[in-house]
Amino acid sequence: MKEDEWLTWNHTPRLMxxxxxxxxxRKRQLVAAAGCRLVWDRFRNPAAIALIDALERYTDDRVADHIWNETRARVEAEITADQDAVQRAERPGLDGTLQAVAAAAHDDAVAGVDRAVDWLESTVRQSSRGWREQQAALAVFRRQVSDIIREIFGNPFRPWKVVPDFLGGGLVQPDGATVRLTTTARELARGIAHDQAFDRLPILADALEEAGVTDIALLAHCRSGGPHARGCWAVDLVLGKV
Structure with a gap:
């Protein structure tokens, strides 16, 4: 995949x-979690919703390992029980959303997100009537997931580098220029991440510009209407989560 394709791709998310x-x-799990939220209205199992909430908090270090493991074990047991109930009733197999959640929470995030997206696509297919409606719904879903991947990973063809604090701290832009981050920018990013307050991103853009950031893509992203999601590449970059 070339850069121009990455920036405009709206088809099979697996290629991205x-x-x-x-x-x-961490970012792959956040992609899977955000994908699950796209079909939130199709979730019928409260345990699945609880697991996605816990997964997102865990990826941001807001839930300790032992609490996450306990939550996952409890929720997976409930999902298994739900699956058994479905099979006993001789109804169609377990809802794809539950399979997607289980895949998203899997330790192998590389394979997990692929499986999660596949299961979510199956859910979209099953909830659509007729081939035309199915294809239209899939196209919308794939475009949304592609946008989420770009939102969380940014542009891998224009990588940034984080300068460790012991070397002076800051960021190295894709053009090679080094920027020293201000306390204001860091605190703004930390607050946005904690509160999921993406309406503050334009303020972060101003702070980054004042700190010396000239990268058009980063500043434009912060000033755009989104979509924005937990794990936003711009916020993560300022926080050193790359």
Whole structure:
């Protein structure tokens, strides 16, 4: 995949997820979680919703390992029980949303997000009537997932580098220029991440510009209407989560 394709791709998300530079475990799990939220209205199992909420908090280090493992074990047991109930009733197999959640929470995030997207696509197909409606719904879903992948991973063809604090701290832009981040920019990014307050992104853009950031893509992203999601590449970049 070339850069222009990455920036405009709206088809099979798997091709984007196979791109070099799109292997960060945390970000892949956030893509899977955000994908699940796209079909939130089709979730009928409260346990599945609880697991996605816990997964997102866990990826942001807001849930301890042992709490996450306990939550996942409890929820997976409930999902299994739900699956058994479906099979006993001789109804169609377990809802794809539950399979997607289980895949999203899997330890192997590289394979997990691929499986999650596949299961979510199956859910979209099953909820559509007729071939035309099915294809239209899939096209919308794939475009949304592609946007989420770009939102969380940014542009792997224009990588940034984080300068460790012990070397002075800051960022190295794709053009090679080094920027020293201000306390204001860091605090703004931290607040946006904690509160999921993406309406503050334009303020972050101003702070980054004042700090010396000249990268048009980063500033434009912060000033755009989104879509924005947990794991936003711009916020993560300022926080050093790359």
């Amino acid at each position: 997820l196979g791109q070099r530079g799109v292997r960060n475990r």
